[in-house]
Amino acid sequence: MTRVRIVGGRAMRGWTLAAALLASAAPGVVVAQAAAAKAPAPAPSALSESVAAVVNDDIISTYDLGQRMRLLIVSSGVQPTAESLPQLQQEALVSLVDQHLQLQELRRVERDQKISLIATDEELELELADLAKQNNTSKEQFLAALAARGVSAETLRGQLRAQVSWQRWIRGRYGTRLRIGDDQIKAAQQRIVAAASKPQYQISEVLIDASRVGGMDAAMSGGAQLVSELQKGAPFPAVARQFSAAPSAAAGGDAGWVSQGELAPEVQAALDQMRPGQLSQPIPVRDGVYLVFLRDKRAGSGGTLVNMKQAAVALGAQASAGDLEAARVKLERVRSAATSCADLEAAAAKVPGVVAGDLGEAEVADLAPQFRDAAQTLPTGQLSQPIRTNAGLHLVVVCGKRASGVEEADRAQIENRLFGQQLSMISRRYMRDLRNSAAIETR
Template sequence: MNHLRNVTGRAARGAAVAAALLAAGQPLTGQAQELRGPIGGRAETAPPQAAPAQPAGPRAMSESVAAIVNDEIISTYDLGQRMRLLIATSGVQPTEQTLPQFQREALISLVDERLQLQELRRQEREQKIDLVASDEEVNQELAEMAQQNNMRAEQFVAALRGQGIGSETLHQQIRAQISWQRWIRGRYGSRLRIGEDQISATLQRLQAAASKPQYQVSEVFIDANRVGGMQTAVQGAAQLVQQMQQGAPFPAVARQFSASATAAAGGDAGWISPGEMPPEVDAALEQLRPGQLSQPIPVRDGVYIVYLRDKRSGGAATLVNLKQAAVPLAAGATAGDEAAAKVKLEAIRAAATGCGDLETVAGRTQGVVAGDLGEAELADLAPAFRQAAEGLQVGQISEPIRTSAGLHLLAVCGKRGAGEEAIDRDQIENRLYGQQLSMIARRYMRDLRNSATIETR
């Protein structure tokens, strides 16, 4: 069975976000704000030091120390460059309110990448193997990003430079991401087994939930432990909601700010049923209409933002797929006109074998129109159509039905309870595999942060 590959949270999303580089973002201007709140590990906070104002040119930034991670320095130049990259790829506009969030997220990302590369180099020394991606692998990944934008790598780098972002900034991010993703997948993915009992239990739960409403959801999850506490997570989520309401693309925001395993897919969580997400999220989804964005939803370990893309009824509703052949008739048509129309439709009904050839047969008769009515809930149909559809089996064609618009033949091409789509066991396995590998990766990073000495300035 094929397992999901984009399953390591932030380690998986570099290639996806880079494709958005040309669609949004402006060079960072103004003065970076002081980072507020811890970022994990044994943080030793030095006196605040604001980064200097940044002109458009990437190397005009004066450098000082923004943070030290196990004696390895992150400079204010590194921090400013990463902020520019976040702005360019998230679609969130830099304002006085959002700059601290950009700075916090940029510094957290840089700290995580330093910890990841330090761990990989330690493993390289112990195991005598190469784990950190080579320049050739980084350049290949960059070339693929450029191709996604219908550009050559040189043009892509020039586009970065035009937004004040040095190419080395993206190189460093790519190197850490693909190296860490490969390490997590290689170390844990090959040993991770999803048992048939897990698949069966999930399948039974999904089948039991088929009678409940189902929601097509995109999500952003702000991990409170990662950003320095629940208050910071709530404030950051509120700023992201405001930016998305003003036009920032949800997928780009999710890729850059979400700690969920769905971040690499732009936050796409697919179709979910009540019980698959925290109760607080379920309660919020019940109040949303398709196309609506939620306010921040605090849960036990962080804050969710959800976007309800679509909603469908549970299995208690019956869905029917219909086709029709009809003769248009005014409400005041004569008895003779109605009789002539009925003769035409009865002939079609006798000649057609079902949905497969109804339109073809009807097309041979002058004055008859035919077409596919698609799928609809039985309860939403006009009374005459609903009565006919209730009594027909799949493949059967009704007797002529009179409505104010004309005389109709109705064919039932499909009938099912809402939520009865086939549930693929491979998809269930892939989803469980991705969730578990993502959880392992998050715990690994938590342990690295807790054991590290991290000083922010």
């Protein structure tokens, strides 16, 4: 059970620290913009260093807290105003507590299992170089830009060390155990096809995890402050990377295209009232608070494309009952030998008088009525019963199905997305358990 003890006047200390930061901090900009800044580093705050929090006997100093706040200002683009600083302080403190809990847990596992988990200095330098490259600058210029904003390079290294090491541990411990089955992938593909006829939304999202920030009231308050900062011009991707608990945070909150019904009902209700270019107000959901930016919207597709193959025996319209029965027997031999779209032609080649071929991709509405019924009702990969037309007797199989104007869902992309969602859920639960069992004092 978490043992949290508030020591001293937290609000007064917090506002003293916030005031010192507000006096010395330059306007918040993203790191890419900061790289071009030539201003000298702000003068050190006159605030003496003291204890801001204790996490299982690890001390977080007011200097650490102030540094993390500066890093949040620079990297999120949130303006350091009297209104925004309390939330920046809260987020900085929560992230530092999480960082200490993660490193403590990783050190425990290293001791118990005699393995190396925590990122080395060499690995951190590679991460820094990659981060600088993403911001179109060199590592030296990147760190100089941070220093010009009063952010120590060690503050960024500390954050990166915890993030890289924790992600490695979660992926290493649980990634090899997770199995995304064919049934999950097929179900996702079928949902995509089924949802293609519904309205679709291209969104960016921020999820504020209520259990992480101290409850729904704190999450709603934080969400309202973020909305205010975003309306003032803070870049959504930068805010999402720093504040969001959703799996999309690493992509700047980009959740891509989603269909009506995929999101929580509360979020869907908000989207239904929004126009492209609009930002939602904070939306309370089961796990916390959502912010959604609607980038684009499109109507659902009305048509369905199917890719089909057939095996057939040629029969005229006046064929006798005996000829029809003989053709049926041949096609039943094919049905018993073929198990999917892939082996239909090979199975048909072994039965004299049966010809197989690819029918290509076509709109369901454009198919002959006998084939249309099969295309609409058959699961992908399942062979139909023999179908009679004026040209002969046919077996058909649906090899693929998608909505018109919608690209067929890529299996690898679906698998990666499901894998990432499950790992993110595991990590959040792991962190929740660590917080619940920790002794955390904030002062």
